């Protein structure tokens with residue numbers, strides 16, 4: 382192929398085009414920055430110098446003078462809400478809702494933000510109305526979840542069930558656990574009003590939604606025991622073995638009391654021994670110790686606890702072992718042993734709490750509904766001392 386002289390022109394032409402493109406870009410940038418008010422840059426400057434309050438004032442000035450800055454107004458509204466200045470957040474979002482020049486999507490977002498403001502301000506009725514409307518928008522899932530939170534806060538359990546069933550999670554384990562707990566709450570309310578049939582029905586519905594709902598069997602057993610129907614009570618509690626046997630410790634004491642009424646103490650001891658072996662917790666061990674001490678005497682009670690301590694050494698079982706020793710020692714040895722047991726017991730009690738799996742909240746009693754994060758069934762069915770002390774003692778042996 383021959384070289385043509387005009388080919389040399391291509392290089393300067395490319396340079397020229399590049400220079401032109403750069404000029405156009407710079408002009409565009411300059412015109413854009415000239416369009417931004419000075420307060421915007423002042424605000425940025427304050428933000429960079431970590432003077433948040435002054436930065437906010439500057440951005441408010443921008444938002445007031447330039448109605449185009451919709452995103453900035455959303456950002457400021459959200460910031461006010463997070464800082465607890467709900468009135469300012471509400472005014473800002475209400476302003477956006479009232480504007481006629483926003484797109485449908487922006488208007489929906491403004492309504493959602495306003496609903497969140499009402500929620501934060503505790504104006505649940507207003508928040509509920511807005512979230513209901515938002516269930517047919519792009520915010521469907523979050524609006525439904527927020528609506529559910531409102532019904533749980535207000536203890537409107539029937540409405541909570543209806544809304545929870547709409548959520549996608551209904552088919553999964555978390556969704557069914559939640560709904561089963563709502564039925565249990567309803568059951569407890571009806572029982573406290575002496576509507577016993579309704580209470581039983583709701584407890585049964587909890588089991589239909591979640592056949593592993595231990596709570597439904599626990600409460601039905603408690604009601605039966607209160608009515609002196611011990612056979613029935615034991616029947617409910619024994620079902621926990623097939624549901625989630627880790628929870629048996631929650632009913633162990635009541636179970637033994639009912640079994641005593643039915644003259645089935647031997648059987649209850651046999652069952653408890655099996656449970657202690659498979660699900661060793663201090664609560665189950667305590668129940669076993671009490672019934673052995675009462676029905677078989679101190680020697681056998683002590684021997685059982687000693688064997689369990691050897692089989693499963695932990696701070697908790699050591700505590701129980703020392704307690705068991707106290708019932709067999711002579712009065713002369715008692716005071717020293719009592720001192721030792723008190724020290725171990727105090728230390729053990731420090732770690733004797735339940736802890737939410739979701740938020741880590743610690744509680745001395747067992748909760749089905751975490752008072753901190755609002756999760757349902759988020760507490761593992763054992764105290765922290767049943768896990769940690771066991772690990773540390775095993776490692777040091």
Ligand SMILES: [Zn+2]
Nearest residue numbers: 737740751754
């Ligand atoms: Zn929690």
